Amino acid sequence: ADGDLHIAPAALPGITRIYLGHEIVGDVVEVGSEVKGYKVGDRVASQSLAGSCLGQGREPLCRYCAVGNYSLCEGARQQEPLSVGGGYAEEWVTHEGRLFPVPDDLSDEQAVLLEPAACGLRAALRRRAQVGDRVMVIGCGTIGLMTLQSIRAVQPECEITALAQFDYQADMARKLGASNIIMLGSDAYSEVARLTGGRLYRGRLGNRTVMGGFDIVYDCVGKPQTLRDALRWARASGAVVLVGVHMAPMDIDLTPLWYWEVDLLGLFAH
Known part of the structure; x- marks a missing residue:
């Protein structure tokens, strides 16, 4: 752990x-x-x-x-x-x-399930999706699916993309309101650019980022890698809501917070 x-x-x-x-x-x-x-x-x-x-x-x-x-x-x-x-x-x-x-x-x-449902609802309310927003949920475990369901309930007229690891998670995400699914192991950066109309940039040493990505990204995993990706998949002036918990210090690139004014929000609700 x-x-x-x-x-x-x-x-x-x-x-x-x-x-x-x-x-x-x-x-x-x-x-x-x-x-x-x-x-x-x-x-x-x-x-x-x-x-x-x-x-x-x-x-x-x-x-x-x-x-x-x-x-x-x-x-x-x-x-x-x-x-x-x-x-x-x-x-x-x-x-x-x-x-x-x-x-x-x-x-x-x-x-x-009231406790995990409270986590999902709190996440959806920390940064509410607006009509027409494109939002992403990273992770389709219990908390991720509760977050997805809450986002759909709070704003029925947004487009939700879910990043899932397993087929059964993808099926459940669709049932709960996901419009698009990205499977773990695919070229997620290219898929984010395609689904949002953003532009994928490739730098040196495999460095990549998307300009014009999602309005809001809800990271329901919370690992250093998923948070790094979430910050690069949010559009300028967009937001990342950190739902997942990683109980250790992180070594992570935070430059999107000032370079593109991405808001990073946490939550703690049980």
Whole structure:
């Protein structure tokens, strides 16, 4: 797994225990005497991150938790999570502030995808596609497909191109609204130029870039290579939304940020 103790989040206070399983749906079987929002029998889903004011029972709420932006809580990691167990356990004890009620018209199989769906929706809202925009989604795993579906829901009148590794991912991407598919292993730079009407330039030592590429590129892989490509596939004054996570420093060419004024946006939503 990726990881490096020199990244910024590693400077925050840690936790002494981690339980496996963070996409949780279940029934309330017992409540404490001070619980106000839930009763036995309620069906609930979890906020995956315990590090929020609500999840810690902390008041007053910080400015981010006060508006429902729990992932950016300024008090995260200040104390141990008030939870025991995780999604792989038969039972889970947690603070009521970490729970959300599940509507009756959602099945358990649908509700358990609320966390990755939140990532996809957050990505689509970080830079909204406009009518007629050409956008690209790099990666068609769960997060990439959720992002693609969210983009299509937020802006039905944009053109979405998806970069997929496997045929079954490409099939699912088409079902969820992708207009074009680029398969991993193809000449993606040439395909980007063809689909956007951009111009492919080839420099020395195999250096390539596209001028006039996509309005927005959503990188749902987040590796150094995909981010490098994303920045070169976005048009001038376009945007790259970094959805995928790479928990280590990157050695990457950032010149498109100033040379073509490409916006680079991150997100953190669970």
